[in-house]
Amino acid sequence: MPIYVKDNIFVLETERTQYVFGIDNSGLNRHLHWGAKCDPADYFIETFGDENSNHTMLDEYRQEYTVFGSTMYRECALKVRFSDGCRELDLQYDGFAQEGDTLEVRFSDRHYPLKVRLCYELTPGFDVFTRWVELENTGEQPILLEKVCSAEFSLPSQKPYTFRNTNGAWGGEGIECMQTLMGGTLVFESRRGISGHNQSPYFIAYQNADEASGDVYFAALAYSGNFKVSAARDLYSFTRIHVGLNDFDFSYTLHGGESFETPKVFCGLAKGFGDMSRQMHKFTVQNVLPQAFAEKPLPVLYNSWEATGFDVNAENQMRLAEKAAAAGVELFVMDDGWFGARNNDRAGLGDWFVNSEKFPNGLQALISHVNSLGMDFGIWVEPEMVNADSDLYRAHPDWTYHYDTRTPHELRNQRVLNLTRADVQAYLFELLDRLLTENNIRYIKWDMNRPFSETGADNLENPQMLWHLHTMAVYDLVDRLRARHPQVQFESCASGGGRSDLGALSHFDEVWPSDNTDAIDRMTLQKTYTLLRPVKTMRAWVTDVGGPNKPTSLEFRFNIAMQGALSLGGDLTKYSEADMEICRENVALYKEIRPLVQFGDLYRLADADEDEFLCTQYVNKSKTESVVFLAARGTRFYKKRVILRLAGLDPVRRYRLEFDGKMIEKSGAYLMEAGLAAHIRGADYNTVLRLFAV
Numbered sequence: 001m002p003i004y005v006k007d008n009i010f011v012l013e014t015e016r017t018q019y020v021f022g023i024d025n026s027g028l029n030r031h032l033h034w035g036a037k038c039d040p041a042d043y044f045i046e047t048f049g050d051e052n053s054n055h056t057m058l059d060e061y062r063q064e065y066t067v068f069g070s071t072m073y074r075e076c077a078l079k080v081r082f083s084d085g086c087r088e089l090d091l092q093y094d095g096f097a098q099e100g101d102t103l104e105v106r107f108s109d110r111h112y113p114l115k116v117r118l119c120y121e122l123t124p125g126f127d128v129f130t131r132w133v134e135l136e137n138t139g140e141q142p143i144l145l146e147k148v149c150s151a152e153f154s155l156p157s158q159k160p161y162t163f164r165n166t167n168g169a170w171g172g173e174g175i176e177c178m179q180t181l182m183g184g185t186l187v188f189e190s191r192r193g194i195s196g197h198n199q200s201p202y203f204i205a206y207q208n209a210d211e212a213s214g215d216v217y218f219a220a221l222a223y224s225g226n227f228k229v230s231a232a233r234d235l236y237s238f239t240r241i242h243v244g245l246n247d248f249d250f251s252y253t254l255h256g257g258e259s260f261e262t263p264k265v266f267c268g269l270a271k272g273f274g275d276m277s278r279q280m281h282k283f284t285v286q287n288v289l290p291q292a293f294a295e296k297p298l299p300v301l302y303n304s305w306e307a308t309g310f311d312v313n314a315e316n317q318m319r320l321a322e323k324a325a326a327a328g329v330e331l332f333v334m335d336d337g338w339f340g341a342r343n344n345d346r347a348g349l350g351d352w353f354v355n356s357e358k359f360p361n362g363l364q365a366l367i368s369h370v371n372s373l374g375m376d377f378g379i380w381v382e383p384e385m386v387n388a389d390s391d392l393y394r395a396h397p398d399w400t401y402h403y404d405t406r407t408p409h410e411l412r413n414q415r416v417l418n419l420t421r422a423d424v425q426a427y428l429f430e431l432l433d434r435l436l437t438e439n440n441i442r443y444i445k446w447d448m449n450r451p452f453s454e455t456g457a458d459n460l461e462n463p464q465m466l467w468h469l470h471t472m473a474v475y476d477l478v479d480r481l482r483a484r485h486p487q488v489q490f491e492s493c494a495s496g497g498g499r500s501d502l503g504a505l506s507h508f509d510e511v512w513p514s515d516n517t518d519a520i521d522r523m524t525l526q527k528t529y530t531l532l533r534p535v536k537t538m539r540a541w542v543t544d545v546g547g548p549n550k551p552t553s554l555e556f557r558f559n560i561a562m563q564g565a566l567s568l569g570g571d572l573t574k575y576s577e578a579d580m581e582i583c584r585e586n587v588a589l590y591k592e593i594r595p596l597v598q599f600g601d602l603y604r605l606a607d608a609d610e611d612e613f614l615c616t617q618y619v620n621k622s623k624t625e626s627v628v629f630l631a632a633r634g635t636r637f638y639k640k641r642v643i644l645r646l647a648g649l650d651p652v653r654r655y656r657l658e659f660d661g662k663m664i665e666k667s668g669a670y671l672m673e674a675g676l677a678a679h680i681r682g683a684d685y686n687t688v689l690r691l692f693a694v
């Protein structure tokens with residue numbers, strides 16, 4: 001995995017691809033290639049002049065990182081304001097530093113004391129590599145950053161690319177939209193303070209690609225705050241993409257001697273969407289997730305939210321825990337309602353003390369009971385928020401984002417704490433640290449249930465920094481709590497999947513991808529989630545959601561939830577003995593296939609939206625074992641006969657499986673090429689096939 005550097009040309013070589021840029025004679029950073037491997041010695045930099053007085057070479061050049069100013073009128077990656085009012089950047093090349101698989105290419109402004117470093121890191125074994133940018137003010141006067149992207153990308157073809165992103169919502173986080181960019185600009189962004197439920201902080205750009213073939217360019221931003229991904233196709237037909245912090249209501253004051261590091265971008269070029277997902281799953285587990293639990297299987301958990309809502313108490317949680325343990329659950333999580341005066345969503349947020357009416361013997365009595373049943377205990381918190389009806393708000397009304405002259409808008413009756421304040425950070429750290437020190441808690445579900453508003457922060461010299469500083473403060477709090485309590489797993493939740501990006505996954509072990517636990521809807525949402533995020537980080541509950549419009553059997557719901565990190569969330573106290581038996585059987589099955597699902601290679605063989613049925617296959621690393629999930633809400637025209645051509649197997653090995661009530665044995669080649677004739681029939685169809693190499 002070398003990095004070749006010759007004549008100011010940098011060739012970054014991944015497993016199967018090359019990413020190439022160089023510095024031309026005038027000092028401009030010029031993007032040269034992203035695609036298949038070529039002889040590194042062949043690259044050279046062509047220079048040319050302006051085409052005419054309207055179309056400039058600065059607009060036409062594919063730059064590696066375009067700065068604002070001069071006769072460049074396109075979107076830029078970096079824009080600053082110097083203390084004398086100058087808003088132009090003029091960078092010169094200062095050399096590079098290479099250390100193993102990391103490359104830093106250095107620039108500085110020709111007049112002002114600003115250094116810019118473009119950083120790249122290759123990861124052996126992957127076509128995924130990492131980019132970010134560092135800025136340093138080496139002078140004395142402050143420099144105002146007005147826009148700072150993590151990376152700029154130029155795609156090779158001058159034909160249009162299609163972009164795959166989401167146009168989701170709460171309860172529909174993974175609703176996808178594919179748009180071909182013919183001209184103008186496509187923007188995917190968040191302006192809410194969190195990455196949000198709507199658009200996603202990544203790009204996936206392709207021409208004629210499907211699951212198994214076609215060049216797929218992708219880049220995922222590791223950031224949970226306001227982001228912006230903008231793709232433009234210009235008058236020269238080049239598609240260029242900027243990825244980074246949103247410049248909406250953003251600026252950042254960089255004082256003399258200070259540095260700023262952008263969030264990282266994980267980017268790559270894959271052969272088909274399936275290859276992209278498999279690479280990103282492995283890459284994220286090995287390089288992005290907090291390493292304490294990254295390589296460990298995640299436990300089967302039970303969560304109380306859909307069963308008991310805010311009405312938690314020692315008695316009903318113990319009863320649920322007993323049923324959960326009987327089903328084989330390994331971790332019991334008590335959700336909202338256990339603290340302060342939290343009897344509904346109008347009070348209590350901020351008062352992270354156990355409610356002694358609901359828990360007269362404290363949390364410890366419940367935790368001991370849960371532990372005695374053989375399960376770990378976890379708990380829900382929403383640290384960034386406060387209800388006006390809380391002791392915390394009564395004591396510190398100034399601790400929220402607000403303007404004295406504006407009415408604060410509440411959502412779910414709550415306001416956002418100003419996490420850029422050191423005293424707020426100290427309060428939260430102290431309380432959460434105490435909660436984890438005094439109780440045997442192994443799991444924190446960290447929630448965040450509303451976007452920001454009235455974003456005043458008079459503790460800050462530049463309040464426009466709050467969007468970014470808030471996200472950094474969340475990461476810092478979680479990191480510090482983890483350091484003190486390394487036995488605790490952290491789940492990122494924001495009204496479901498409002499904070500499910502790769503930034504969250506750099507600090508949290510897993511994600512609650514959606515409040516929508518309807519198995520039919522999850523067939524779509526889970527596909528989108530696992531495009532760029534590991535299967536093991538996707539919590540999936542079996543609940544009682546369904547109802548007359550979308551009836552699904554308990555087996556069906558298990559089939560869908562077992563395709564991620566299986567969890568239970570129904571009211572088990574109402575389950576019949578037959579239902580409990582279904583739970584026991586499926587949880588036991590899941591524990592057997594868990595290494596395959598959480599760490600195997602994922603193949604999406606059929607799509608619930610396009611093919612009427614869902615077929616998802618997982619194969620272990622040594623290709624000795626595989627599991628295939630099939631599910632259909634219902635088939636039209638009486639029946640559906642399909643040839644199931646499996647994937648990812650060893651063609652020369654033979655596999656044994658039970659199919660259509662019979663044990664059969666076939667070669668991997670047969671299963672992948674000739675395939676199995678399956679008959680998918682009726683409503684609520686679901687089955688799980690297990691393959692073992694003989």
Ligand code: GLA
Nearest residue numbers: 305335336493494495496515
């Ligand atoms: C959010 C979460 C839910 C649940 C509730 C509790 O909506 O997404 O899973 O924890 O809050 O209030």
